[in-house]
Amino acid sequence: MNDARSTQGSVAESFLRALKQRGLDIVFANSGTDFAPLIEALVRLKEAGEETPDFMTIPHENLAMAMAHGYHRVSGKPVAVMVHVTPGTANAVCGLMNAQRDHVPLVLIAGRTPITQAGSIASRSAPIHWGQENFDQAGMVREYTKWDYELRAGQSPSQIVGRAIDIALNEPKGPVYLTLPREVLTNQDNNAAATPAPKIISAPEPNISAINKLAEWIARAERPVIVTSHVGQDIEAFKHLAWLADTFTIPVAENWANCVNIAASHSMSLGENATDFLSEADLILVIDSEVPWFPREFSPSPKTRVAHLGLDPLCVDYPIRVFPADLIIPGRSAGALLLLGEALEKQNAGHQISKTEGRRKAVQNYRNNRKKTLQKQLADAQKNKRIQGNYLGACLKEVVPSDAVIITE
Known part of the structure; x- marks a missing residue:
């Protein structure tokens, strides 16, 4: 990506670019209202002719996790699953347990219920946005992931995605969990330059x-x-x-x-x-x-x-x-x-x-x-x-x- 489109746009656009640049070619997705900015960004990037991961719409999170698990076992590549805030995360937990025990480098991406009630185009707009919020959304998966984090305003999506994938691929490999607040995704990205990926993540050799x-x-x-x-x-x-x-x-x-x-x-x-x-x-x-x-x-x-x-x-x-x-x-x-x-x-x-x-x-x-x-x-x-x-x-x-x-x- 050497043209101007690679260095400007929303956080959601930069996030999608980062997934592709770091080798995540496919995302098994079951989204909700939390991912509207990503869906819109995906359309914009496709219309602009930019490469993005292939998104497959999967009818249930448990199935999406199983498909991602199998994809990695066949291809050897890291893989991503996108789910809807807390309910989607809960539905993915059984598959996440399997991925953790089988050392699958899987990035589980979950939306975050809008954190503001007003003041942003992405603020809460449905009654469920109050009912589905957790005090600690990542708490339900922390025992089955190597790392969990929430993308915050002002942070570089490329850096956060890079850290997630590096940790997932570091031996012993395993899943990581990343949450994305809707307000952050709609922001303009002022840190859109891609972060270079490590060429080699070496596994430890025995004594x-x-x-x-x-x-x-x-x-x-x-x-x-x-x-x-x-x-x-x-x-x-x-x-x-x-x-x-x-x-x-x-x-x-x-x-x-x-x-x-x-x-x-x-x-x-x-x-x-x-x-x-x-x-x-x-x-x-x-x-x-x-x-x-x-x-x-x-x-x-x-x-x-x-x-x-x-x-x-x-x-x-x-x-x-x-x-x-x-x-x-x-x-x-x-x-x-x-x-x-x-x-x-x-x-x-x-x-x-x-x-x-x-x-x-x-x-x-x-x-x-x-x-x-x-x-x-x-x-x-x-x-x-x-x-x-x-x-x-x-x-x-x-x-x-x-x-x-x-x-x-």
């Missing part, structure tokens, strides 16, 4: 000394096992995990996975709910997993070493979460797995034939037995009058193309 210690433990272990739930959300980490598991013969259990972390056909894949295999482990490496097992059903032996690795291995947003831990390594999983592989190569861990061959046979036996069990369960399900989940899955497998994406909730 190399801790990685070397972990490599020593794995090299000495007879029966190491990796447990993960969502390391596969990072394609780089997905590749590193597959290589590490194969090269050093370390089986991988995907307990309560919310994505594909290792190919089911991988020789070291244990599949889900492999707690019976964990009971034999003398070292467990937990990577990106909030709940690696149910303590009421299984706990590692006191002699089993347990290490936790990930951007937030302690899950600090969880009020209570207690699992054994001999070593905790915060840091980006992709970088940690790469460094761990290099450290294990120095330990010559991939050439300890007596250990690796024994583990490979144990995993193969486990996979064979699991396959037989699943086949029997499938045969029983085919005879059942009620449709069973495993039978339905087998039917889908037969008809969907190889590149199909199946979503389950």
